[in-house]
Amino acid sequence: MLAPRSPWSLALLAALLPAGAAACEVVAGIRDIELATDAGNDDAGVGGGDGDAQVDADAPDGAVCHRGGAAASVVCDCSERIDTDRDGYFTCDVDPKKVDCDDSDAKVHPGAAEICNGKDDDCNGSTDDVPAQLHGSLSAPADAHWVAAGNAVLTASGATLTNDAVGQTGAVWWKTPYTFDAFDMNATFTIEAKPDGADGCAFGWVPGVTVPGIGAGNGYGLGGLGGYGVAIDTYQNAGEPPVPFLVVLGANASPYTIPNVRDGRPHTMRVQLVAGAVNVWIDTIQYVKHLAIPNYAPFTGYWGFAAGGGNAFEAHYVSDLMMSFPNGQGCRP
Ligand SMILES: [Ca+2]
Ligand SMILES: [Ca+2]
Ligand SMILES: [Ca+2]
Ligand SMILES: [Ca+2]
Numbered sequence: 001m002l003a004p005r006s007p008w009s010l011a012l013l014a015a016l017l018p019a020g021a022a023a024c025e026v027v028a029g030i031r032d033i034e035l036a037t038d039a040g041n042d043d044a045g046v047g048g049g050d051g052d053a054q055v056d057a058d059a060p061d062g063a064v065c066h067r068g069g070a071a072a073s074v075v076c077d078c079s080e081r082i083d084t085d086r087d088g089y090f091t092c093d094v095d096p097k098k099v100d101c102d103d104s105d106a107k108v109h110p111g112a113a114e115i116c117n118g119k120d121d122d123c124n125g126s127t128d129d130v131p132a133q134l135h136g137s138l139s140a141p142a143d144a145h146w147v148a149a150g151n152a153v154l155t156a157s158g159a160t161l162t163n164d165a166v167g168q169t170g171a172v173w174w175k176t177p178y179t180f181d182a183f184d185m186n187a188t189f190t191i192e193a194k195p196d197g198a199d200g201c202a203f204g205w206v207p208g209v210t211v212p213g214i215g216a217g218n219g220y221g222l223g224g225l226g227g228y229g230v231a232i233d234t235y236q237n238a239g240e241p242p243v244p245f246l247v248v249l250g251a252n253a254s255p256y257t258i259p260n261v262r263d264g265r266p267h268t269m270r271v272q273l274v275a276g277a278v279n280v281w282i283d284t285i286q287y288v289k290h291l292a293i294p295n296y297a298p299f300t301g302y303w304g305f306a307a308g309g310g311n312a313f314e315a316h317y318v319s320d321l322m323m324s325f326p327n328g329q330g331c332r333p
């Protein structure tokens with residue numbers, strides 16, 4: 001027969017203490033376990049308390065902690081620690097990064113895995129700060145997060161953004177808004193092989209409270225949407241370098257020379273945003289290194305891949321898009 005569940009008894013706590021440890025004390029209604037003897041104090045004082053006339057005079061440098069709740073006025077040193085849920089982390093610790101932020105839940109402690117449960121599992125001060133990785137299939141059956149806009153269509157092999165026809169503009173967007181503080185995006189794109197194409201394609205992250213449609217076709221399908229992007233330009237306007245070239249939209253920087261990716265074959269683009277600066281790789285070779293975007297401030301909106309042909313003709317495809325937000329986003333759908 002099971003014994004009824006009861007609070008820790010002093011006798012039980014004493015039995016759990018390592019040999020040589022001092023007796024327990026009870027302070028202001030909370031259970032307090034002294035796990036180490038500290039001869040400088042009156043730990044074994046009369047009445048079960050530690051008789052701290054000289055309150056914790058032996059506390060090591062930086063080890064003075066203040067408890068919350070009913071014992072807010074109690075000052076303790078970190079040899080007097082509580083681990084009610086027995087997870088090995090205490091409500092008071094010399095190292096603030098080791099403090100148990102929920103001493104009633106053994107699954108919550110520093111170093112625990114953060115999961116989507118409305119709790120700060122790892123005690124870092126942020127709730128549900130789970131790194132987000134968004135990777136939904138663009139080919140049939142396509143992930144329901146994708147929204148195709150303009151001339152874009154989802155096919156059995158991925159998204160066709162523009163066809164080889166005049167005036168085409170298309171985009172695919174992840175339909176849940178995210179905050180663009182830091183990210184790492186990987187795309188696989190294909191541009192039709194032809195010598196006189198237009199206008200180009202781009203990964204974009206743009207502000208908004210609803211899923212964007214398409215922007216101007218002569219802005220790679222992003223023109224006028226605001227925000228930022230990384231574009232492969234395939235139409236040489238007057239004064240521009242030979243195409244294709246790479247340009248970071250919104251960064252006020254010169255174009256970057258890249259190999260010919262307008263060859264009808266899949267190529268990869270990786271775009272990383274770190275502390276307001278952009279890194280870009282094409283086919284795993286880094287061409288943009290720590291390009292700071294002037295006055296970049298994180299904002300909430302949508303990310304996707306777009307293409308536009310302007311008044312010329314060129315087909316653009318994207319077959320894989322993956323986005324990671326390393327800082328977490330609060331477990332959005
Ligand atoms: Ca604990
Ligand atoms: Ca805990
Ligand atoms: Ca956390
Ligand atoms: Ca959590």
